[in-house]
Amino acid sequence: MTQARVVEVTEFGAPEVMKVVTKDLPPPAAGEAQIRQTAIGFNYLDISQRGGAMPLPLPTGIGHEAAGVVEAVGEGVTDVRVGDRVAYMNAGIGAYADVRNVAAGKLVVLPASVSDEAAATLIFKGMTAQYLVKKTHPVQPGDIVLVHSAAGGVGQILSSWAKALGATVVGTASTPEKCAIARKAGCDFAIDYSKPGWVEEFLQVTGGRKARVVYDAVGKDTFYQSLDCTAPFGLVVLYGAASGPVKDFEPELLNKKGCLFLTRPSVFPHNADPATFRANAADLFDAIATGKVKVDIGQRFKLEDIVKVHQQVKGRATTGAVLITP
Numbered sequence: 001m002t003q004a005r006v007v008e009v010t011e012f013g014a015p016e017v018m019k020v021v022t023k024d025l026p027p028p029a030a031g032e033a034q035i036r037q038t039a040i041g042f043n044y045l046d047i048s049q050r051g052g053a054m055p056l057p058l059p060t061g062i063g064h065e066a067a068g069v070v071e072a073v074g075e076g077v078t079d080v081r082v083g084d085r086v087a088y089m090n091a092g093i094g095a096y097a098d099v100r101n102v103a104a105g106k107l108v109v110l111p112a113s114v115s116d117e118a119a120a121t122l123i124f125k126g127m128t129a130q131y132l133v134k135k136t137h138p139v140q141p142g143d144i145v146l147v148h149s150a151a152g153g154v155g156q157i158l159s160s161w162a163k164a165l166g167a168t169v170v171g172t173a174s175t176p177e178k179c180a181i182a183r184k185a186g187c188d189f190a191i192d193y194s195k196p197g198w199v200e201e202f203l204q205v206t207g208g209r210k211a212r213v214v215y216d217a218v219g220k221d222t223f224y225q226s227l228d229c230t231a232p233f234g235l236v237v238l239y240g241a242a243s244g245p246v247k248d249f250e251p252e253l254l255n256k257k258g259c260l261f262l263t264r265p266s267v268f269p270h271n272a273d274p275a276t277f278r279a280n281a282a283d284l285f286d287a288i289a290t291g292k293v294k295v296d297i298g299q300r301f302k303l304e305d306i307v308k309v310h311q312q313v314k315g316r317a318t319t320g321a322v323l324i325t326p
């Protein structure tokens, strides 16, 4: 029996409810692979699940993405082998661990061009950006694209990828320092949306043109202004709620603001089966290899310091991706 160090939550609440505990890990069952994890990614969703905004059956692990090496495989596993470097983003909750068993069909083998650290910080956030710029709205040259929280993990990847596809990208962020990071990530313009009048500033930098698509993962604090920034027949993509959920929305408003389209998508259905997941991952790895998407590890933590990770992100003190090492 292998010993695994895992982060466990037995009640929802503040970051301190996360405890690192040692548990027996059985050998991988049929269809599973055992992964010795070398790098773990943080995602904002982890905060929502730890805090109970998106409740899970308790007790529960936390975390969705990691990379590592296959140490053992269960019966019938043919798509990965012992020694393969692999990553995952949708293999069941519990990525905050040093070793774990996951369904082999949820793993992608990493090419030599993608390090474990890059994979662990990019596979969930990068696959999110991938479906947002390729499927939810296939970004075209000449599009005006507005990306909220553009200095964040998904925000930076989304901005650089949309720029590489030929769009004019306007990013928002909450401080001048974060605006500078958003520009470095590929935004043509970056606006401090903590200040009043940012919608007017957006229209000023675009010469009065509104956005073909707005990517909004902030939610409550930005959603109604996002409608004001969207061109007639344009698309508002509400893909998160960092400031809280949008409530009591009246669909008639979409008509009044210019026959807008609204969607609330998720990365998981876009990567539900192994073939689609691996094809999308290949697209992401190509974007990394060709420099369309860059790895920005803004801060690093040990697994033991997991409480600090959640405190700092919730305090809006992080930029880019957070990397956790076991």
Ligand SMILES: NC(=O)c1ccc[n+]([C@@H]2O[C@H](COP(=O)([O-])OP(=O)(O)OC[C@H]3O[C@@H](n4cnc5c(N)ncnc54)[C@H](OP(=O)(O)O)[C@@H]3O)[C@@H](O)[C@H]2O)c1
Pocket (backbone or CB within 6 Å): 042, 043, 044, 045, 124, 125, 128, 149, 150, 151, 152, 153, 154, 155, 172, 173, 174, 175, 178, 217, 218, 221, 239, 240, 241, 242, 243, 244, 265, 266, 267, 268, 313, 314, 315, 316, 318, 319, 320
């Ligand atoms: N639907 C999907 O498929 C999907 C998949 C992955 C992630 N997401 C969503 O994408 C967003 C970004 O995820 P991430 O992991 O890359 O996180 P992140 O962007 O690194 O961190 C969240 C950012 O949201 C901004 N923010 C605005 N209001 C906030 C508030 N009241 N409290 C905390 N932060 C606030 C902050 O940037 P500023 O300080 O610049 O405002 C903060 O840095 C999250 O909302 C997440 O749920 C959705």
